[in-house]
Amino acid sequence: MEIHDVLSAIQEGAERMSAAAALMERTAEMIVQAGEAQRIVATADNERELELARKLEAAERQIAELRAQGAQLTERTAAARKTLPAATTQLLAKQGLATLDSLDASAVDAALVGLSLEQRIAVKAQLLRAGLMG
Numbered sequence: 001m002e003i004h005d006v007l008s009a010i011q012e013g014a015e016r017m018s019a020a021a022a023l024m025e026r027t028a029e030m031i032v033q034a035g036e037a038q039r040i041v042a043t044a045d046n047e048r049e050l051e052l053a054r055k056l057e058a059a060e061r062q063i064a065e066l067r068a069q070g071a072q073l074t075e076r077t078a079a080a081r082k083t084l085p086a087a088t089t090q091l092l093a094k095q096g097l098a099t100l101d102s103l104d105a106s107a108v109d110a111a112l113v114g115l116s117l118e119q120r121i122a123v124k125a126q127l128l129r130a131g132l133m134g
Helices: 002-079 086-094 105-111 117-130
Strands: none
Touching: 086 117, 105 117
16 A cells, blocks of 8 residues: 555646646746736837927927027017107106106106196007007
8 A cells, every 4th residue: 555655645746746837837928928018018108208208308499499589589679769759758857757767657647647637648658659668
C-alpha cells in the first residue's frame, strides 16, 4: 500500500502542478493583454495632450496679438488731439475749469449750473465727442 499511496500522492501533486501552470499561463496572457491596452490608452492620451497643447499655444498667441492690438489702439486714442469749440472752452474756463485733462462729471455739472438744460446737454455732448468725458 505504501507504493500505492506514494504513487497517488505523486499523481495528485502532478495534477496540482498542471492546474497551477495553466493558471499561470492564463495570468500571463491577461498581463500581456492589459499591457497592450495600457499602451493603446497611453497613445490616445498622448495624442489628446498634444492636441490640447497645440490649442493652448494658439490661444496664447491670439491673446498676445489682441493685447498688442489693444495697446496700439490705446496709444492712438491717447495721441489723438482732443479739441473743443472755442466757445465751450471759454465757457468752462469762466466756470473755473481751465484744465481739460481731468474732468469729472460732478465738476462739469457744478460748472454748468447757470446754463439752461439744452446748453448743458450741448456742452456735455461736445465733451463726450472730444473724448474728455466718459
